[in-house]
Every structure is written in structure tokens, then in C-alpha cells.
Amino acid sequence: MHIRMVGTGSAFAKKYDNNNALIETNGFRLLVDCGITLPKALHQMGLSFPEIDAVLISHIHGDHVGGLEEFAFQMMFKYSRKPVLFIAETLIEPLWEHTLRGGLTQEPLNKLDDFFDVRPLEANKEIELHPGLIIELVQTKHILNKPSYSFLFNRRFFYSADMRFDGGLLRKLVDQGVSTIYHDCQLESPGVVHASLEELLTLPEDIQRKTWLMHYGDAIEQYEGRTGHMRIVEQYASYEV
Ligand SMILES: O=c1ccn([C@@H]2O[C@H](COP(=O)(O)O)[C@@H](O)[C@H]2O)c(=O)[nH]1
Numbered sequence: 268m269h270i271r272m273v274g275t276g277s278a279f280a281k282k283y284d285n286n287n288a289l290i291e292t293n294g295f296r297l298l299v300d301c302g303i304t305l306p307k308a309l310h311q312m313g314l315s316f317p318e319i320d321a322v323l324i325s326h327i328h329g330d331h332v333g334g335l336e337e338f339a340f341q342m343m344f345k346y347s348r349k350p351v352l353f354i355a356e357t358l359i360e361p362l363w364e365h366t367l368r369g370g371l372t373q374e375p376l377n378k379l380d381d382f383f384d385v386r387p388l389e390a391n392k393e394i395e396l397h398p399g400l401i402i403e404l405v406q407t408k409h410i411l412n413k414p415s416y417s418f419l420f421n422r423r424f425f426y427s428a429d430m431r432f433d434g435g436l437l438r439k440l441v442d443q444g445v446s447t448i449y450h451d452c453q454l455e456s457p458g459v460v461h462a463s464l465e466e467l468l469t470l471p472e473d474i475q476r477k478t479w480l481m482h483y484g485d486a487i488e489q490y491e492g493r494t495g496h497m498r499i500v501e502q503y504a505s506y507e508v
């Protein structure tokens with residue numbers, strides 16, 4: 268399984284695009300989150316929307332869903348196709364009512380299913396998205412009373428999306444066989460709604476060695492050599508996980 272970060276930046280980063288990723292396996296290309304900067308970043312990578320087989324959403328923040336309106340419009344009016352949208356069942360109504368409805372509605376198109384082939388996902392239940400690509404949604408803490416999900420791929424690759432620090436969960440995942448963790452990282456403390464670098468540095472060495480940092484601020488270069496045993500994911504680079 269390959270992963271390419273379309274962006275590695277925090278919500279307010281300007282040197283880095285929104286923290287969105289492409290997971291590629293057996294000829295299947297899954298977009299993980301579709302933020303405000305995604306359409307331009309994807310274009311700069313030489314890719315266009317029809318080359319994406321499905322999109323998966325972690326939670327309703329602009330750097331994770333802000334590019335969906337353009338995705339939907341381009342697919343409908345430029346390519347006459349309905350993209351597959353994998354999304355937790357708890358996020359379906361808020362995604363339409365609170366984010367997309369205003370921009371996308373034009374009678375008779377007035378619901379999420381008019382634009383996307385919606386595939387609801389249940390948390391804590393494995394599902395094969397494509398042959399060779401199994402996913403489990405793990406609900407993690409990010410914003411109070413706002414559902415947010417991390418992703419476990421093929422039982423071995425954990426992608427935090429946006430979450431607060433949870434050392435107990437990371438310990439459990441590693442003990443269960445997770446070999447690679449991509450974790451959001453807020454460089455300055457306190458993390459508040461993300462894991463801070465200071466918190467991540469408290470992880471035991473064996474977990475740190477499996478951990479790569481993403482969703483970072485523009486100051487990341489100043490932190491090179493100061494991330495313990497954790498490595499930094501580079502924007503646009505491709506990794507085998
Ligand atoms: O209580 C809060 C809520 C949000 N923030 C900041 O806003 C961004 C939201 O974007 P993410 O998708 O969560 O990255 C977050 O990074 C915080 O910087 C906050 O500080 N406190």
C-alpha cells in the first residue's frame with residue numbers, strides 16, 4: 268500500500284497544503300479528506316478528480332472537507348460521474364446540512380446522494396473498501412461533541428487525521444500489530460484540539476520509531492532534529508506503508 272500526502276499542513280499553514288492523502292493499492296486510489304487547498308494541490312501533482320476512485324472523510328473541518336464542493340461540481344458537470352464517498356454515518360447529515368447544502372443545491376439536486384455515491388461506514392467495524400484495502404474507523408477525540416474519526420488500514424497502518432493526544436490508544440494499536448502511525452502534530456503547546464509535539468515526545472521509543480508527523484505548521488523546518496525518534500512526512504512524497 269502506498270501513501271502520498273497531497274498536503275501536510277495544519278489548518279492555518281501557508282507553506283503546506285491541507286493535510287490530505289492519497290492511498291494507492293492494487294490500482295485503487297483513495298483520497299483521504301478533501302480540504303480547501305486540495306483541488307489546486309491535486310492539479311499541481313498532475314492529477315484530476317476522475318483519477319480518484321473514492322474519497323474518505325474524517326470530520327467536518329474546512330481543511331478536511333472544504334474541497335468537496337468543487338469535487339462534486341467537477342464530477343457532475345465536467346465528467347458526468349458520481350464519485351464514491353466513504354463517510355461515517357454520523358457525519359452524513361452534518362456534511363450536507365452544515366457544509367455542502369448551500370453551495371451545491373440547485374433544484375432538482377438537493378441532497379448529498381444527488382452528488383455522491385454515499386457509502387456509510389460504522390465505527391469499530393472492519394470493511395473492505397477494495398480488494399486488499401481493509402479499513403476500520405476509530406472515533407477519536409478532537410472537538411467536544413463533534414464526531415471525528417481516525418483510520419486503521421489493513422490492521423497495520425494508523426492514520427490519525429485530527430485527534431488529541433491519546434498515548435493509551437497508540438500503545439494498544441502497536442501491541443495489536445500496527446507498524447506505522449501517521450499522526451497530526453501541533454508544534455507549539457498546548458495542543459488543545461491536536462496532539463502537541465511535546466505530548467508525542469512522551470511516547471515510548473518503540474512507538475516513536477513507528478510514528479511519522481503530519482498536519483504541522485509552517486515552522487516545521489525549525490523542528491528538524493527535535494522530534495525524538497519520530498520522522499516527518501514530506502508533502503507530495505510517496506511512502507510504502
Ligand atoms: O477549540 C478550538 C478549535 C479549533 N482551533 C483551531 O482551529 C483549527 C481547526 O482546524 P483542524 O481541522 O482541527 O486542524 C485547529 O487546528 C486549531 O488550530 C483551536 O485552536 N481551538
Ligand SMILES: [Zn+2]
Nearest residue numbers: 278328330429
Ligand atoms: Zn485539520
Ligand SMILES: [Zn+2]
Nearest residue numbers: 326328409429
Ligand atoms: Zn479538525
